[in-house]
Amino acid sequence: MGRHYSGIDPGARVPDCCYACGMRIDLFQMERTQCLYENEVEFNLSESGVQPVAIGELVPEGDRDAFHVLTLKYPHSDGSPGLREDIAQFYGGARRENVLVTNGGSEANFTVLWGLLGSGDRLAFMIPNYLQGWGLGRAFGGRTDTFRLVERRAGGAGPARWALDTESLERAVGRRTRAIMVTNPNNPAGSVLTEGEMDAVVRAARRANAWIVSDEVYRGAEVRGGTSPTFWGRYDKVIVTAGLSKAFGMPGLRIGWIVAPEKMARHLCRYHDYTTLTPTIVSDRLAAIAMRSERREELLERTRAIIRRNLPRLETWIRSHDDILDYVPPQAGAIALVKYDLPIASTALFDRLRTRHSVLITPGSHFGIGRYIRIGFGYDIELTLRALARVDEAFAEIRRPKRRAPRAAARAGARGSRSLSGS
Numbered sequence: 001m002g003r004h005y006s007g008i009d010p011g012a013r014v015p016d017c018c019y020a021c022g023m024r025i026d027l028f029q030m031e032r033t034q035c036l037y038e039n040e041v042e043f044n045l046s047e048s049g050v051q052p053v054a055i056g057e058l059v060p061e062g063d064r065d066a067f068h069v070l071t072l073k074y075p076h077s078d079g080s081p082g083l084r085e086d087i088a089q090f091y092g093g094a095r096r097e098n099v100l101v102t103n104g105g106s107e108a109n110f111t112v113l114w115g116l117l118g119s120g121d122r123l124a125f126m127i128p129n130y131l132q133g134w135g136l137g138r139a140f141g142g143r144t145d146t147f148r149l150v151e152r153r154a155g156g157a158g159p160a161r162w163a164l165d166t167e168s169l170e171r172a173v174g175r176r177t178r179a180i181m182v183t184n185p186n187n188p189a190g191s192v193l194t195e196g197e198m199d200a201v202v203r204a205a206r207r208a209n210a211w212i213v214s215d216e217v218y219r220g221a222e223v224r225g226g227t228s229p230t231f232w233g234r235y236d237k238v239i240v241t242a243g244l245s246k247a248f249g250m251p252g253l254r255i256g257w258i259v260a261p262e263k264m265a266r267h268l269c270r271y272h273d274y275t276t277l278t279p280t281i282v283s284d285r286l287a288a289i290a291m292r293s294e295r296r297e298e299l300l301e302r303t304r305a306i307i308r309r310n311l312p313r314l315e316t317w318i319r320s321h322d323d324i325l326d327y328v329p330p331q332a333g334a335i336a337l338v339k340y341d342l343p344i345a346s347t348a349l350f351d352r353l354r355t356r357h358s359v360l361i362t363p364g365s366h367f368g369i370g371r372y373i374r375i376g377f378g379y380d381i382e383l384t385l386r387a388l389a390r391v392d393e394a395f396a397e398i399r400r401p402k403r404r405a406p407r408a409a410a411r412a413g414a415r416g417s418r419s420l421s422g423s
Contacts, residue, residue, distance in 0.1 A: 050246075102243075105241055129183050325340055
């Protein structure tokens with residue numbers, strides 16, 4: 001009893017909805033499959049961050065004694081003042097009053113969309129994408145309308161990039177649109193919107209008097225150059241979500257945040273009160289160390305160094321299959337979205353790699369697109385290459401033509417003999 005993502009990928013099968021608090025919500029297929037299988041395989045290429053930071057690597061010697069006497073009390077519900085101040089500095093013009101600290105970027109997105117969308121509201125949502133927002137838009141509002149990034153070459157030549165399809169954006173944003181949600185830098189494409197494309201999103205939001213919700217959790221993990229632009233400050237109805245999981249290499253800390261106009265931040269606090277209420281005291285203190293301006297930049301440079309060191313090794317493997325693989329190099333993030341030309345759907349390829357080769361990748365269907373796979377390359381690159389050798393085996397199996405069954409071949413030969421004898 002499955003159904004398809006309406007308006008996304010007609011080949012992407014989605015199981016039945018689940019029910020929470022009387023609300024019908026689509027099964028979050030990517031997260032559910034990762035929860036089920038990421039610890040059941042030998043090689044996990046579904047990770048989308050970099051090798052996590054160790055606590056000893058994060059905490060300076062002079063700060064360690066403070067953790068021995070730290071009492072496990074409730075911290076500030078919206079995050080400690082110093083942490084909020086340092087997060088605000090990551091966004092030009094933001095102040096502490098604009099920041100609400102959450103338990104991970106996922107809770108930030110959940111809180112924002114819960115606080116924004118009501119019955120009959122519509123969310124315009126970027127595809128391909130991490131589909132949390134797509135499902136929440138359908139659950140909290142009336143509908144999620146999609147607009148697209150598309151592979152495009154400038155003038156038909158030169159390097160390809162994932163570009164904003166502005167025509168689909170215009171179609172997706174209408175009078176009932178309450179919010180436009182983007183992920184920038186994008187997951188899974190690793191693309192970064194140009195200034196002109198960001199301006200197009202702002203124009204569409206102004207036309208509909210809609211909010212822009214910009215998930216910027218990969219901002220700071222650029223392949224080249226410095227930190228990519230933020231949507232913050234480009235329009236008076238912008239909400240940014242992010243956290244320490246991807247660009248900062250601290251997914252287990254479960255620290256995320258919302259940056260919003262002060263009145264909206266206060267409004268969203270009322271919704272946060274109904275979820276986890278506060279971050280943990282330990283995570284708050286560790287995050288405060290990470291977000292000090294100098295330490296923050298050191299952590300981002302660490303992430304960029306891992307990405308820049310590992311990506312060429314992955315690209316060598318991709319080029320070794322240039323007859324069936326194609327991809328647009330990521331601009332940010334330790335993720336590569338690879339298109340393949342094989343007679344197998346992405347979910348079936350995911351299942352085959354998992355069950356026969358003990359490798360977990362993320363299929364394109366989990367991002368609302370077709371025959372693509374997302375490969376994470378931010379961990380031990382030698383282990384990644386060993387996993388890709390297993391993918392080589394799967395590709396060879398799929399490409400190998402099936403041998404005709406002997407009995408069927410004999411029957412075909414007999415028919416051929418009769419035909420020749422009668423001619």
